[in-house]
Amino acid sequence: MDDNTTRSQLAELHPAGYGWALACCGRDPAAAEDVLQTACLKVLQGRARFDGRSSFKTWWFAVIRHTAADERRRHWLRRLRLAAFGALQSDRVHEEAFGDALDCEQRQAAFAKALAVLPERQREVLHLVFYQELSIEAAAEVLGVSAGTARTHYTRGKQRLRAWLQQAEVSHEPARSRQSDPALVL
Amino acid sequence: MNPHDPDNPIQHLFSEQRAADQQRAPSFQRTWQAAMTRAEQPARMPWLLPIAAGACAALIAAAGVFWWPHAEKPQPMLPSTAVAFLSEWTAPTDFLLEPLTSSMSSGTQP
Numbered sequence: 649m650d651d652n653t654t655r656s657q658l659a660e661l662h663p664a665g666y667g668w669a670l671a672c673c674g675r676d677p678a679a680a681e682d683v684l685q686t687a688c689l690k691v692l693q694g695r696a697r698f699d700g701r702s703s704f705k706t707w708w709f710a711v712i713r714h715t716a717a718d719e720r721r722r723h724w725l726r727r728l729r730l731a732a733f734g735a736l737q738s739d740r741v742h743e744e745a746f747g748d749a750l751d752c753e754q755r756q757a758a759f760a761k762a763l764a765v766l767p768e769r770q771r772e773v774l775h776l777v778f779y780q781e782l783s784i785e786a787a788a789e790v791l792g793v794s795a796g797t798a799r800t801h802y803t804r805g806k807q808r809l810r811a812w813l814q815q816a817e818v819s820h821e822p823a824r825s826r827q828s829d830p831a832l833v834l
Numbered sequence: 835m836n837p838h839d840p841d842n843p844i845q846h847l848f849s850e851q852r853a854a855d856q857q858r859a860p861s862f863q864r865t866w867q868a869a870m871t872r873a874e875q876p877a878r879m880p881w882l883l884p885i886a887a888g889a890c891a892a893l894i895a896a897a898g899v900f901w902w903p904h905a906e907k908p909q910p911m912l913p914s915t916a917v918a919f920l921s922e923w924t925a926p927t928d929f930l931l932e933p934l935t936s937s938m939s940s941g942t943q944p
Contacts, residue, residue, distance in 0.1 A: 662861075759850075
């Protein structure tokens with residue numbers, strides 16, 4: 649594959665790649681952009697080369713994932729500080745507002761925090777399947793695990809997300825009923 | 835999409851997240867250009883540190899291997915009287931080992 653073809657394919661995959669880089673970097677936009685630049689650098693320097701053994705998207709996502717892992721190792725001190733901050737925040741996940749009355753941004757913030765609490769593999773496989781619309785087999789290829797392992801992470805992650813959704817809905821049921829019943833509003 | 839699918843809320847949240855991310859995504863041109871700029875910069879040689887650390891470790895190991903055979907080994911200390919006593923000691927059954935001829939020539943026969 650020549651350089652121009654590679655570049656045009658990377659450009660086509662850029663929005664999806666950015667989403668995946670965000671997922672690999674704990675939703676940190678600056679870190680995700682840095683990871684994408686480093687991944688492109690690897691391609692430019694020939695350190696990452698598509699050999700046609702998988703789909704281009706699977707290969708590119710695996711490059712992004714490895715690059716993010718390298719960056720994480722390099723910035724482990726920074727990550728420790730973020731983890732400490734995340735632990736404080738995760739206690740408040742179930743307290744976050746989640747209902748029809750909330751706007752998309754708040755709902756997304758609560759969802760991002762709920763995802764952050766999941767184990768890394770579960771989060772990754774859920775992202776690849778639901779966000780990137782890959783099959784479980786393709787997700788397994790990106791993550792470098794067997795399809796069975798990916799399926800297990802997928803099932804467990806989904807169960808935990810469903811539990812979180814139910815809990816979030818139940819905890820905001822009184823707020824909803826007050827809104828729907830005019831008598832309760834006054 | 836099946837409206838009763840329990841995965842729908844999860845799918846909806848991820849779709850919403852994707853739409854928000856795509857609005858915030860930097861352009862590919864910017865990312866590619868930044869990578870090109872970094873590629874043109876002189877290499878920072880990140881591999882130098884592990885190589886230097888390995889060389890130091892190898893040097894220390896080589897020095898250890900060189901020093902070990904030349905090191906003075908501690909000798910077991912025996913008191914000098916004990917050494918003297920051992921060199922002069924004879925077993926009570928030593929006479930059994932003497933040849934028969936020597937006993938015959940000594941004139942013990944009547």
